[in-house]
Amino acid sequence: xxxxxxxxGPAPVLEVEGLTRDFDALRAVDDVSFAVMPSELLGLIGPxxxxxxxxxxxxxxxxxxxxxxxxxxxxxxxxxxxNRIATLGxxxxxxxxxxxxxxxxxxxxxxxxxxxxxxxxxxxxxxxLERRRSDRIADxxxxxxxxLGLIDHADAPxxxxxxxxxxxxxxxxxxTLAPTxxxxxxxxxxxxxxxxxxxxxxxxxxxxxxxxxxxVEHDMPMVMRVCDRIVVLDSGRKIADGAPRxxxxxxxxxxxxxxxxx
Numbered sequence: 001x002x003x004x005x006x007x008x009g010p011a012p013v014l015e016v017e018g019l020t021r022d023f024d025a026l027r028a029v030d031d032v033s034f035a036v037m038p039s040e041l042l043g044l045i046g047p048x049x050x051x052x053x054x055x056x057x058x059x060x061x062x063x064x065x066x067x068x069x070x071x072x073x074x075x076x077x078x079x080x081x082x083n084r085i086a087t088l089g090x091x092x093x094x095x096x097x098x099x100x101x102x103x104x105x106x107x108x109x110x111x112x113x114x115x116x117x118x119x120x121x122x123x124x125x126x127x128x129l130e131r132r133r134s135d136r137i138a139d140x141x142x143x144x145x146x147x148l149g150l151i152d153h154a155d156a157p158x159x160x161x162x163x164x165x166x167x168x169x170x171x172x173x174x175x176t177l178a179p180t181x182x183x184x185x186x187x188x189x190x191x192x193x194x195x196x197x198x199x200x201x202x203x204x205x206x207x208x209x210x211x212x213x214x215x216v217e218h219d220m221p222m223v224m225r226v227c228d229r230i231v232v233l234d235s236g237r238k239i240a241d242g243a244p245r246x247x248x249x250x251x252x253x254x255x256x257x258x259x260x261x262x
Contacts, residue, residue: 010038011074013181013212014059019068021054028054030236031068036181036214041207043223043244044216046233047257052216053095055233056185059214060092061085073180089180093170093187101159105150106141108158108169112176113140144172148202164195171202181212188219200226224248232257 012035021029029051036042044052057063059070061082070078077085091112100108114137145151148168153161158169167187174182184203188196196219204226207213217223223230223244230247232240234256240247247253 012036012071013038013040013073014214015069015071015074016055016059017069017071019055019058019070020066021051021058021063022066028236029058029065029233032233032236032238033068034231034238034241036212038212039207039210041203041213041215041226041228043227043230044214044233045218045220045223045230045257049235050233051236052233053185054236056092056183056214056216059085060090060183086177089177090183091174091177091179091181092183093167093174093185095186095189097163097166097170099158099161099166099169101157103158104155105158105161105169106145106154109144109150109172109176110137110141112144112173113137140176140178144175147175148172164191164199167191167195167199168202179211181214182206184213184215184217186217187215188217188222196222 014036016035017033019029019032020027032051032055034042044055046052054063058065061077061080061084064079068078069076072085072088072090075088077088077090080088142151142154145154148171150161150165150168150172153165158166161169167190171184171187187203188199191199200222203213203215207226207228215223215227227244229242230240230244231238232247232250232253234252239252239256240250242250
């Protein structure tokens with residue numbers, strides 16, 4: 001774990017320190033610490049029930065931690081509301097699609113931009129201010145649709161998209177927030193091999209362009225191929241943290257997750 005103030009390198013975008021979450025007698029996340037560096041693509045893996053989604057929910061504000069701290073660019077965001085965390089720079093996608101099928105693709109994606117630029121009474125009272133806000137929302141939405149290859153579907157109902165395109169819609173919505181940190185929760189789930197390959201290239205390219213990404217994914221070939229570093233959870237605890245090759249050969253990881261008892 002990178003500790004703030006040590007060395008002369010860049011400061012972490014995200015710091016997780018001793019994060020813990022209890023559900024009555026069940027400890028879902030147990031004293032987990034790690035950091036995510038600028039432009040890093042960090043994979044978070046582990047068997048079902050390891051605590052990955054619970055950890056994501058705490059980072060995004062959907063669940064308060066029982067103990068521990070979360071810092072975004074040095075700022076303590078522990079326990080803040082999801083909308084506040086989003087405005088500070090964390091955007092996320094979900095395991096289960098959150099698409100409004102009867103709304104257009106454009107309107108689905110613009111939800112993120114609306115959250116970014118906000119709505120205010122003041123904007124309705126000052127001539128031209130609301131129009132400028134609307135223009136910024138439209139510009140951010142169009143840019144995200146173009147980035148994800150969905151611009152030709154902008155006026156179509158989102159329900160008409162294929163499953164893979166709906167996954168891309170969720171990424172586009174997150175990108176309209178111009179996040180400092182993007183949380184991707186199993187983006188390849190349900191995709192065919194060609195879609196997974198295209199998504200892998202997209203995620204790697206976003207990181208190469210400077211976006212910091214935390215990726216939860218069960219597709220191990222994808223994780224090993226695209227991630228700079230991997231953190232492994234098992235029964236709520238961190239059991240490994242390192243480069244993909246080192247994690248893949250770690251005996252504890254192989255026993256807990258990759259099916260090799262040796």
